[in-house]
Each structure stands twice: as structure tokens, then as C-alpha cells.
Amino acid sequence: MILTALLLVALALMGAPLFAVIAAGALLGFYRSEVDLSVVAIEFYRLAEMPVLLAIPLFTFAGYVLSESNAAGRLVYLTRALLGWMPGGLAIVSLIACALFTAFTGASGVTIVALGALLYPALQQAGYRDNFNLGLITTSGSLGLLFAPSLPLILYAIVTQQLGLGEPLGVDEMFLAGIFPGILMLVLLSVWVLWSNRTQQLSEFSLAEALDALWQARWELPLPFIVLGGIYSGYFAVSEAAAVTALYVLVVEVFIYREIKLHQLPMIMRNAMVLVGAILLILGVSLASTNYLIDAEVPTRLFDTIRAYVDSKLAFLVLLNIFLLVLGTMLDIFSALVIMVPLLLPVAIGYGIDPVHLGIIFLANMQIGYFTPPVGMNLFIASYRFNKPVMQLYRATWPFFLILLSAVLIITYWPALSLWLPGR
Amino acid sequence: MLHLLQNSDWVKRLGRVVATLEDGLLVLILASMIGLAGTQILLRNLFDSGIAWIDPLLRVLVLWLGMLGAMAATRDDHHIRIDVVSRFLNPRQKNVALAVTSLFSAIVCGVIAWYGARFVSMEWGDETVVFAAVPAWLTELIIPVGFGMMAVRSLLLFSSCLFAMRQHRL
Numbered sequence: 389m390i391l392t393a394l395l396l397v398a399l400a401l402m403g404a405p406l407f408a409v410i411a412a413g414a415l416l417g418f419y420r421s422e423v424d425l426s427v428v429a430i431e432f433y434r435l436a437e438m439p440v441l442l443a444i445p446l447f448t449f450a451g452y453v454l455s456e457s458n459a460a461g462r463l464v465y466l467t468r469a470l471l472g473w474m475p476g477g478l479a480i481v482s483l484i485a486c487a488l489f490t491a492f493t494g495a496s497g498v499t500i501v502a503l504g505a506l507l508y509p510a511l512q513q514a515g516y517r518d519n520f521n522l523g524l525i526t527t528s529g530s531l532g533l534l535f536a537p538s539l540p541l542i543l544y545a546i547v548t549q550q551l552g553l554g555e556p557l558g559v560d561e562m563f564l565a566g567i568f569p570g571i572l573m574l575v576l577l578s579v580w581v582l583w584s585n586r587t588q589q590l591s592e593f594s595l596a597e598a599l600d601a602l603w604q605a606r607w608e609l610p611l612p613f614i615v616l617g618g619i620y621s622g623y624f625a626v627s628e629a630a631a632v633t634a635l636y637v638l639v640v641e642v643f644i645y646r647e648i649k650l651h652q653l654p655m656i657m658r659n660a661m662v663l664v665g666a667i668l669l670i671l672g673v674s675l676a677s678t679n680y681l682i683d684a685e686v687p688t689r690l691f692d693t694i695r696a697y698v699d700s701k702l703a704f705l706v707l708l709n710i711f712l713l714v715l716g717t718m719l720d721i722f723s724a725l726v727i728m729v730p731l732l733l734p735v736a737i738g739y740g741i742d743p744v745h746l747g748i749i750f751l752a753n754m755q756i757g758y759f760t761p762p763v764g765m766n767l768f769i770a771s772y773r774f775n776k777p778v779m780q781l782y783r784a785t786w787p788f789f790l791i792l793l794s795a796v797l798i799i800t801y802w803p804a805l806s807l808w809l810p811g812r
Numbered sequence: 813m814l815h816l817l818q819n820s821d822w823v824k825r826l827g828r829v830v831a832t833l834e835d836g837l838l839v840l841i842l843a844s845m846i847g848l849a850g851t852q853i854l855l856r857n858l859f860d861s862g863i864a865w866i867d868p869l870l871r872v873l874v875l876w877l878g879m880l881g882a883m884a885a886t887r888d889d890h891h892i893r894i895d896v897v898s899r900f901l902n903p904r905q906k907n908v909a910l911a912v913t914s915l916f917s918a919i920v921c922g923v924i925a926w927y928g929a930r931f932v933s934m935e936w937g938d939e940t941v942v943f944a945a946v947p948a949w950l951t952e953l954i955i956p957v958g959f960g961m962m963a964v965r966s967l968l969l970f971s972s973c974l975f976a977m978r979q980h981r982l
Contacts, residue, residue, distance in 0.1 A: 399912070399913060399916055400893075400894055401894060401896070401897050402897060402898075402909045402912060402913055403893050403894065403895055403897065403898045403909055403910070403913055404893065404912075404913035404916050404917060405891035405892065405893050405913070405917055406891070406892050406893055406894070407882075407891065407892070408913075408916060408917040408920040408921070411920050411924060412916070412920050415920070415923055415924075424927075425923065425927040426927045426928070426930050426931040426934070428924055428927060428928075429924060429927050429928035429930075429931040429952075429955050429956070430931055432924070432928075432955055433875065433931075433952055433955060435874060435875045435878055436871050436872045436874060436875035436951060437871060438871070438874075439867065439870075439871060441871075441874045442845070442849065442870055442871070442874055444874075445842060445845065445874065445877055445878075445881075446845070446846065446849070449842060449846070624853075627849070628849070628853050630849075631846065631849035631850055631852075631853060632850075632853060634846050634849075635846060635850045638846070653839075654835075654839045657838070657839045657842050657843070658835050658838055658839060658884060660842075661838050661842060661877060661880070661881035661884065662881055662884045662885045662888060662890050663881075663885075663890075664877065664878060664881045665877070665878050665879070665880065665881020665882035665883070665884060665885045666881070666882060666885045666890060666891055666892045667878075667892070668874070668875075668877075668878030668879075668881065668882065669878060669879075669881075669882040669885070669891075670892060672878065673924075718894055718896055719894065720892055722892060723892055763896050768899075
């Protein structure tokens with residue numbers, strides 16, 4: 389048993405696709421308990437029985453279309469025209485623009501590549517220090533994970549729904565829960581940005597430019613309102629909001645702005661669906677592995693074991709933070725969700741932690757995992773994109789890392805921040 | 813045998829044809845998904861009605877889309893994986909790691925495809941219907957087919973790794 393587990397971990401470290409590792413775990417487990425292995429296919433088929441999953445391909449497609457168009461440029465121009473006059477304004481612009489963009493496109497490094505290309509030279513020109521710029525852009529690459537309609541928020545709700553623990557948790561609750569913790573991160577970073585650039589020269593606010601920027605972005609501005617307003621008002625189900633977003637983005641970028649030609653669409657669709665396929669495949673096989681884990685009562689046993697050593701909620705939360713931080717540097721957010729949440733959630737509930745709160749803690753931790761040295765993924769993406777040694781990125785990101793770490797700690801030990809809006 | 817697989821034009825051409833078919837179907841499904849979901853919302857809001865078969869069809873399309881996307885990810889070698897270790901390997905070690913992991917994926921996918929096929933044939937016997945007149949086995953067919961294709965592609969990748977290893981020694 390332990391030997392098989394070690395073998396699977398070794399294969400995963402060698403770079404085996406994680407879906408195959410998870411599936412192998414499920415197959416071996418069921419084989420050992422003499423269950424017909426067709427159960428894996430049957431569990432996989434449950435992907436076709438969850439209406440909310442429709443949101444994943446549709447939001448991803450919308451995000452890919454946006455990132456292929458000039459939306460990023462308009463977003464930067466707009467925020468700059470509105471906030472550029474403040475001290476540290478451009479840096480705050482970067483934070484807000486990246487957060488919005490990541491919420492729609494997912495933290496797959498797209499933000500660093502698409503927005504970084506615009507913001508990095510602009511920041512340099514405005515006279516910010518090089519290391520500051522690098523740190524800011526790298527950090528911003530995963531900012532916005534907690535804002536709707538980011539895929540990890542949706543996926544967390546879906547994974548918890550499969551566990552059948554108490555009342556089911558809705559995607560819309562996660563969307564609400566992420567707002568204040570996400571804003572907290574933005575505010576803390578903004579304060580640091582303002583303080584560290586207090587000597588920066590200011591540019592003047594121009595009403596004409598602001599109006600021009602608003603006018604240029606007039607078709608994209610309604611997007612957050614359609615998504616958030618539609619879902620929060622209860623007018624749209626999550627999957628409907630995704631469909632409206634996909635249609636709206638398609639019409640706006642292809643037929644109104646005309647930045648994407650019709651013949652480019654199949655390629656964009658295909659590329660977006662490769663990501664969707666990779667995520668759904670992992671989700672599908674994890675339905676089977678989760679089923680096995682619950683059958684084998686692994687979460688209960690895990691809870692009993694941990695309970696024997698950790699007796700307070702506080703101590704558990706501290707360990708959780710450390711564990712997730714390490715996990716986040718190695719595992720991508722989607723695999724981490726489907727593998728760890730089925731194990732962690734029953735334990736966390738045992739310690740009296742709200743499932744919604746756990747979700748926010750989990751994602752906030754994973755978010756800083758993206759740029760935690762030495763192996764956070766975004767460090768390498770930024771190093772590649774801006775042609776800088778990874779060592780320089782370690783130095784450049786550490787102040788941002790400390791700030792977001794303190795945000796994660798506040799989020800962890802102040803549950804009301806996450807739970808007040810969804811009213812739990 | 814290896815040489816045959818690596819150098820046969822026939823295998824390559826077949827691979828390309830199948831890939832184009834898969835991609836075409838993928839794009840078609842996503843486009844109809846957007847269209848159908850849009851239609852349903854329009855009907856609900858403007859006419860306060862809806863078409864009964866659209867919702868179950870959309871759910872099945874999610875599965876098909878996911879499977880086809882996963883097959884494309886296998887072709888592109890874009891599956892989600894941990895790439896912490898591979899950054900520190902030299903090309904030769906990387907090739908060995910790829911050979912081991914692709915053989916592993918091929919076996920896993922093959923097993924799921926096999927048991928998926930048994931699942932489909934059971935449902936064929938039961939004559940279960942998902943919605944309208946669409947039988948369940950048809951909607952489930954993508955599972956053995958998809959995993960089967962991924963097994964084949966992983967096996968081809970494995971063979972090309974072996975081939976590279978042999979080239980290296982020569």
C-alpha cells in the first residue's frame with residue numbers, strides 16, 4: 389500500500405500526467421477492494437451529470453478570446469487614465485488590471501505574458517525600479533484568483549459538492565466569499581506600493597484622456613457587471629452567466645472591435661479547450677479516486693490521526709497554512725483542489741472550520757504558492773518572459789511575498805472576512 | 813517494428829487525419845454549446861419557455877468537449893503535471909523520464925478504455941435512454957474511445973522515446 393503510493397508519487401515527480409497518477413491510484417484501490425473497475429468509467433461519466441460544469445468551457449473560452457484581443461491594452465489605458473495621477477498610480481493600475489484580467493482568464497500565466505508585456509515597459513518608463521517592476525508583475529500574475537468568475541472558485545465548489553457533507557455549497561457563495569479577501573490583498577499591496585514609491589513623480593490627471601479611455605473600453609466595461617450582477621442578483625445561474633459572457637465577448641471582439649478574425653476562432657477555441665480538457669480529465673478521474681477514498685474511510689482515519697497530535701483549531705490552521713504553502717509551489721491549483729480538498733475538508737470540518745472559509749484559505753495559499761521560491765511556476769514564466777535570471781526574481785518578489793503572506797494569515801485567522809458576504 | 817512506426821508515412825498521415833477530425837469536432841461542439849446555451853437563455857427570458865432536450869444535451873456535450881480537449885492535450889503534450897524535477901534533468905535523462913511516464917499513461921488509459929468499453933456494452937444491453945431518443949451508450953461511447961486514443965498516442969510517444977534512445981547510442 390505504502391509502496392504503491394510512493395511509486396505513484398515518484399511517477400508524478402518524474403512528470404507523469406497527474407490525471408494518470410490519480411486514475412492509477414483509484415484503479416489500484418478499487419482493484420484491491422475487489423470492486424469491478426468499470427466503476428472508474430462510471431464515475432467519470434458523472435462529468436455529464438453536473439450542470440454547473442458548463443461554466444468551465446464557456447468562461448475559459450471567453451478568457452482566451454479576451455486575451456487574444458486588445459482588451460488588455462484598453463484595460464491598462466483605462467485604469468491608467470483614471471488612476472495614473474496618484475503617487476504610485478501606475479503600480480496600482482497594474483495590480484487592479486492584473487486582478488481583473490486574472491479573474492477572467494485564470495492564473496495560468498496568461499496575465500504575466502499578456503499584461504506584463506504592456507505594463508513592464510510602461511512601469512520602466514515611468515521610472516520605477518527594475519526589481520520593483522519585476523516583483524509587481526510576477527505577483528500580479530496570480531492576483532485575482534479570489535474574484536469571480538475565476539475557475540478555481542468554481543472548481544472548489546464542485547469538488548465539495550461531490551463529498552456529500554451537510555448542505556451543499558454553491559458556486560455563488562464562493563464568488564461572494566472571495567470578494568473581501570481579494571480586496572484585502574489588493575489594499576495591502578497598494579499600501580506597500582504607495583509607500584515604496586512615495587518619491588515618484590506624478591503625472592497630471594486629464595479629463596479628456598479619461599473620457600477617451602472610457603469610450604474605447606465602452607463595450608468591455610459592462611462585462612464584470614453582467615457576470616457579477618447577473619449571478620449575485622440571482623438573475624442568472626452560474627452556467628448561464630458563463631454562456632452570456634462567452635456570447636457577449638465573442639460578439640464584441642469579433643464583430644464590434646474586429647480584433648479577432650473569424651478564421652482565427654477555431655484555433656482560439658481549440659487552445660482554450662486543451663486547458664478545459666486537461667482540467668475536466670483531472671476532475672473526472674478524481675471523482676473516482678474520491679469515491680474510493682470515502683469508501684475506504686481515509687478522510688475519517690486521517691482526521692483521527694491528526695486529532696491525536698493536533699488538538700486546537702488554531703494549531704491545525706497553522707499547520708494547514710504551512711502545508712498548503714509547500715503544496716502550492718509544486719502542484720498546480722487544479723490538481724491540488726481535486727486531490728487535497730476531499731482529504732482536507734472533512735478534517736477541517738472536524739475542527740469546526742466552515743467549508744467556504746476553507747476554500748478561501750486554500751485558494752489564497754495556492755495563490756502565493758505561484759511565486760514562492762524556489763519553484764513557484766510564475767517565477768519561471770516571468771524569468772522566461774522578461775529574460776531575467778530566476779535569482780533576480782527571487783529577490784524582486786520577496787517583499788510582495790511577505791505582504792501577501794500576511795494577507796493569507798489575516799484571511800485564515802479572521803473567518804468573518806470570508807463568511808460575512810455569503811452570510812454563513 | 814519501431815522503425816516502422818517512426819518512419820511510416822501511412823501512420824503519420826493517419827495521425828494527422830484523425831487529429832484534424834478531433835479538432836473539428838471539438839470546435840463544432842464548443843460552437844454549438846455556445847449557440848444552444850444562448851438560445852435557451854433567450855427563450856427563457858423573452859418567451860418564458862425553453863427546449864427540454866437542450867439542458868441534458870449540454871451536459872453530455874461538456875463530457876465530450878472535456879474528452880476531446882483531453883485528447884488534444886495528449887497530442888500537444890499539454891497535460892497538467894509537476895515539472896519541478898524535469899527542470900534539472902539533462903536531455904538524455906528527460907527522454908528516459910518521458911519514456912517511463914508515457915508508458916505509464918498508456919497503461920492507465922488502456923485500462924480505463926477497456927473497462928469503459930465494458931460499461932458501454934452493459935448499457936447497450938440495458939437500453940438506457942438519457943434524453944429524447946438518445947441511448948446512454950452513445951453518450952458514454954466517448955469514454956472508451958477517448959481513453960483508447962490517448963493510450964495509442966501515449967504508446968506512440970513511448971516508442972519515439974525508445975527510438976531516440978537507440979539513435980543516441982548509435
